Amino acid sequence: MLWGSGVSIVEVTVAPLSIPLREPFVIASGRMDATRAALVRATLQDHRGRRATGLGESAALPPVTREDQPELLQLIATAAADLRGAELGQAEDLDRLLAKHLPGSAVARAGVETAILDAAARLQGLPLWRALGGSDAPALSTDITLSISDPERMAAAATRHAHAGFTCFKVKVGRDWRADCASLRAVAAAVPGARFRLDANAGFAAAEALALLDAALADGLTVECYEQPCAADDLAGMAEVTARASVPVIADESFRGPADLDRLLTARAAGAVNLKLAKLGGPLAALALGRRARAEGFGLMAGAMVETRVGLLAMAHVVAALGGVDWVDLDTAFLLAEDPFTGGWQVDGPRVRLTGAAGLGVDALPQRRG
Numbered sequence: 001m002l003w004g005s006g007v008s009i010v011e012v013t014v015a016p017l018s019i020p021l022r023e024p025f026v027i028a029s030g031r032m033d034a035t036r037a038a039l040v041r042a043t044l045q046d047h048r049g050r051r052a053t054g055l056g057e058s059a060a061l062p063p064v065t066r067e068d069q070p071e072l073l074q075l076i077a078t079a080a081a082d083l084r085g086a087e088l089g090q091a092e093d094l095d096r097l098l099a100k101h102l103p104g105s106a107v108a109r110a111g112v113e114t115a116i117l118d119a120a121a122r123l124q125g126l127p128l129w130r131a132l133g134g135s136d137a138p139a140l141s142t143d144i145t146l147s148i149s150d151p152e153r154m155a156a157a158a159t160r161h162a163h164a165g166f167t168c169f170k171v172k173v174g175r176d177w178r179a180d181c182a183s184l185r186a187v188a189a190a191v192p193g194a195r196f197r198l199d200a201n202a203g204f205a206a207a208e209a210l211a212l213l214d215a216a217l218a219d220g221l222t223v224e225c226y227e228q229p230c231a232a233d234d235l236a237g238m239a240e241v242t243a244r245a246s247v248p249v250i251a252d253e254s255f256r257g258p259a260d261l262d263r264l265l266t267a268r269a270a271g272a273v274n275l276k277l278a279k280l281g282g283p284l285a286a287l288a289l290g291r292r293a294r295a296e297g298f299g300l301m302a303g304a305m306v307e308t309r310v311g312l313l314a315m316a317h318v319v320a321a322l323g324g325v326d327w328v329d330l331d332t333a334f335l336l337a338e339d340p341f342t343g344g345w346q347v348d349g350p351r352v353r354l355t356g357a358a359g360l361g362v363d364a365l366p367q368r369r370g
């Protein structure tokens with residue numbers, strides 16, 4: 001039970017969340033220079049009149065997400081007016097409410113649902129992972145992303161991250177497998193003991209994807225997994241890579257909801273799936289689909305769009321509620337030039353520990369003026 005009876009929504013508000021990146025985030029399908037998100041605040045009140053406000057992040061990453069920031073702000077502002085005063089009895093009530101007022105945008109829904117769940121857990125005085133049924137919050141260890149660039153720059157970025165303790169790199173590939181191979185070699189030479197998670201963001205044909213993997217393994221590189229080698233709807237290509245690769249293939253762009261899980265299973269097009277709140281519509285769906293995917297034999301990655309610590313913490317609480325996942329990719333807050341939030345986690349290089357505070361435990365810092 002997420003909350004007791006008599007809890008209602010007092011108010012939902014939304015504001016742009018545009019935090020500059022230290023360096024451009026470059027993947028096979030696009031580029032970002034700042035987050036393109038909406039920050040949602042939801043205030044709930046219980047039957048005794050106590051109130052709590054929660055935070056949620058709706059993170060756009062076009063073209064991975066169809067939506068961009070302006071649509072998200074508009075969609076959420078419109079829904080906010082309809083959500084005011086709504087009663088929340090059970091988790092199913094929230095599901096029904098959000099399905100009615102935010103249909104068709106998983107990204108918008110993810111932020112609103114997160115803010116409501118954060119507020120509900122704060123009212124209960126429980127960390128969100130515990131309110132979601134988790135029994136433990138293990139320390140997580142995340143990789144760190146290397147954007148597509150030239151080999152020298154990628155090696156320099158990897159070296160900087162290695163000084164901060166990161167040795168597991170999520171390397172963005174998928175534009176040109178020979179160039180990607182040169183970049184991987186440069187990073188491996190710069191950081192002895194580096195481990196690699198490849199993410200092609202749907203950029204390759206199966207043969208190119210396998211050529212890169214074969215070359216990387218022939219060079220003696222440690223490759224942990226291979227994310228979305230082929231286009232989202234190229235399940236035949238995904239299946240070919242899955243069948244021939246010696247590392248798990250993870251569906252990200254090919255996995256956006258329950259129906260995709262069935263398609264991936266039937267086509268044998270992945271061995272694992274990447275859970276992201278912005279694709280799946282929020283913590284409740286991510287938790288349910290994560291459990292179902294695991295029961296079907298899939299490995300699990302926990303990922304995010306380009307998100308601040310609000311969105312990353314929400315996913316980290318889902319990971320804790322799931323009892324852990326196979327690969328944690330919750331690093332984008334460390335790539336931002338500013339962090340306008342406080343609390344929720346303790347970070348030591350790649351290691352992230354949730355604090356045990358109620359809800360997500362994160363608060364916005366007072367805005368600087370002048």
Ligand SMILES: [Mg+2]
Nearest residue numbers: 199227228252
């Ligand atoms: Mg990905």
